[in-house]
Amino acid sequence: MADQLIAGIDIGSLKIATLVGLKSEKNQELRIIGFNSSPSRGVKKGLIVDIDEVTSAVEQSIEKAERMAGHKIHRVFVSVGGPHISSLNSHGVVAVSNPQGEIVEEDVERVVEAARAISLSTTKQIIDVSPRDYIVDGQAGIKNPVGMTGVRLEVNTHIITASQTNLKNIDRCLTELGLGNSGFIFAGLASAEAVLSDTEKELGVVLVDIGGGKTDVCLFVEGALSHSSSIPVGAKHITNDIAVGLRISLSSAEKIKLALPEFLHSKNGKSKKDTVVDFSQLHLQEPVENVTLKTLVDDIVAPRLEEMFKLIFEEIDKSGFGDSVPSGLVITGGGALTVGMVETGKRVIGLPMRIGTPEGITGLVDEILNPQYATTVGLLLYGQKNIMEPTDKWKNFNRILRDFSFGGSLSKVKEFFKQFVP
Ligand SMILES: Nc1ncnc2c1ncn2[C@@H]1O[C@H](COP(=O)(O)OP(=O)(O)OP(=O)(O)O)[C@@H](O)[C@H]1O
Numbered sequence: 001m002a003d004q005l006i007a008g009i010d011i012g013s014l015k016i017a018t019l020v021g022l023k024s025e026k027n028q029e030l031r032i033i034g035f036n037s038s039p040s041r042g043v044k045k046g047l048i049v050d051i052d053e054v055t056s057a058v059e060q061s062i063e064k065a066e067r068m069a070g071h072k073i074h075r076v077f078v079s080v081g082g083p084h085i086s087s088l089n090s091h092g093v094v095a096v097s098n099p100q101g102e103i104v105e106e107d108v109e110r111v112v113e114a115a116r117a118i119s120l121s122t123t124k125q126i127i128d129v130s131p132r133d134y135i136v137d138g139q140a141g142i143k144n145p146v147g148m149t150g151v152r153l154e155v156n157t158h159i160i161t162a163s164q165t166n167l168k169n170i171d172r173c174l175t176e177l178g179l180g181n182s183g184f185i186f187a188g189l190a191s192a193e194a195v196l197s198d199t200e201k202e203l204g205v206v207l208v209d210i211g212g213g214k215t216d217v218c219l220f221v222e223g224a225l226s227h228s229s230s231i232p233v234g235a236k237h238i239t240n241d242i243a244v245g246l247r248i249s250l251s252s253a254e255k256i257k258l259a260l261p262e263f264l265h266s267k268n269g270k271s272k273k274d275t276v277v278d279f280s281q282l283h284l285q286e287p288v289e290n291v292t293l294k295t296l297v298d299d300i301v302a303p304r305l306e307e308m309f310k311l312i313f314e315e316i317d318k319s320g321f322g323d324s325v326p327s328g329l330v331i332t333g334g335g336a337l338t339v340g341m342v343e344t345g346k347r348v349i350g351l352p353m354r355i356g357t358p359e360g361i362t363g364l365v366d367e368i369l370n371p372q373y374a375t376t377v378g379l380l381l382y383g384q385k386n387i388m389e390p391t392d393k394w395k396n397f398n399r400i401l402r403d404f405s406f407g408g409s410l411s412k413v414k415e416f417f418k419q420f421v422p
C-alpha cells in the first residue's frame with residue numbers, strides 16, 4: 001500500500017510553519033520530507049487580523065515546503081490557539097441499543113455525540129471532543145466499553161471550542177489557496193502530543209506552550225485531557241520589556257534576548273553578572289552602553305516571567321485540577337528557551353518543570369527538534385492519529401477510544417475491529 005502524505009500548517013503570531021510527512025503504511029512511522037518556517041503576518045495573539053496578509057504568508061510557506069518535499073500539498077491540519085479558546089467538561093448518557101448483547105461501536109459513537117450536545121454561543125464552534133472515561137451501569141473509569149455488557153452507557157468528555165469567525169477566516173485563507181482543511185487542532189493539544197510522555201499524562205501534567213503572542217495551556221489528569229485554555233501573553237512581551245527598559249528598537253531587543261544565554265555562559269556564572277555587557281558582536285542599530293547582565297536577566301526578564309507564571313498558576317487553579325498534576329509543568333514553544341525559564345517557573349509555581357522538545361518523528365528533523373516547532377510537529381502526530389480522513393473509517397473510532405489513541409497502537413486497534421467487519 002502507498003505511504004500517506006500528511007501536512008500541517010502552524011499559523012503562529014510570529015512564524016508560519018509548514019510541515020510535510022509521509023506516514024508509512026507498513027510500520028505507521030512518520031517521516032518528515034518537507035518543512036518551512038516563514039515570518040507570520042496578519043496574526044495577533046492567535047487571531048487573524050488581516051486575511052490577505054495571512055493568505056500570502058501561508059502561500060509562501062506552503063510553496064517552500066512543497067518544493068522541499070517534492071510533493072503538492074492538497075490538505076492540511078491547521079493549528080488554532082489564542083484567548084478565544086475555551087473548554088468545558090461535558091457528560092453524555094445513552095441506553096445501550098441491545099441490552100442483551102455487548103456494547104458496540106455505534107453505542108460509543110452515540111454517547112460521545114450526546115455529550116457534544118451542549119448549549120453553545122453562536123459565535124463559538126467545537127473543535128475537539130476528547131472522551132475522558134466511560135461509565136457502564138454506574139461503573140466508572142472505563143477506558144474502552146466496547147464488548148462489555150450493560151444497559152446504560154455514559155461518557156465524560158472534554159470539549160474545546162474556538163471563535164467561529166477565526167475558524168472561518170482560516171478556512172477562507174485555505175480555500176483561496178486551493179487547500180483542503182483536514183481539521184482544526186488546538187495548538188496546545190498539538191504541542192502536548194509532540195512533547196509529553198504517556199507516563200506524564202497518566203500521572204497528571206500541564207503542557208504550557210509559550211509562543212510569541214500567547215500561551216496555550218493543556219492539562220492532563222489520569223491520561224485524559226481535562227482543561228484547555230490560552231493566555232494572551234507571550235515571549236514577545238519579554239522583547240517589549242527589554243526594548244522599553246533599554247530604550248531601544250524591538251529588533252535590537254530581540255537580538256539581545258536571544259543572545260542572553262550565551263552572554264551568561266561566557267561570563268561564567270552569577271558572580272560576573274555585574275559586569276557591563278559588550279553588545280558589539282550583535283551589530284545593534286543603536287548604541288547600548290552601561291547595561292549589566294543583572295539588569296537584563298534579574299530586573300527585566302525575570303519579573304515578566306514571574307508575571308507569566310502567575311497567570312499560568314491562576315489558569316491551573318481555575319481548572320480545579322491543581323492537586324492532580326504531580327508531573328508538574330512541561331514548557332514548550334519558542335518562549336520556553338527564554339533565559340531563567342525553568343528556575344523562575346519552579347519558584348513561582350512550586351511544581352517540577354522541564355522544557356519540552358518535540359519527539360516522535362524521523363527524517364529531515366534537525367531544525368524542527370526545537371520547542372518552537374512543538375505545535376507544528378504535534379499537528380501531524382495528533383492529526384494522523386486522531387482525526388478521521390474520508391478514506392480511513394477506523395481512525396475516527398480510534399479517536400474516541402482514549403486508551404488506544406494514547407498508546408499509539410493504531411494497527412492493533414484496526415486488527416481488533418476487523419473481526420467485526422462482515
Ligand atoms: N533561543 C531563544 N531564546 C529565547 N527566546 C526565543 C528563542 N527562540 C525563540 N524565542 C522566542 O519565542 C517566540 C516565538 O515562539 P513561537 O515560534 O513558538 O511563536 P508562534 O508560534 O509564532 O506564536 P504563537 O504561538 O503565540 O501564535 C519569540 O518571542 C522568540 O523571541
Ligand SMILES: [Mg+2]
Nearest residue numbers: 012187211375
Ligand atoms: Mg505557537
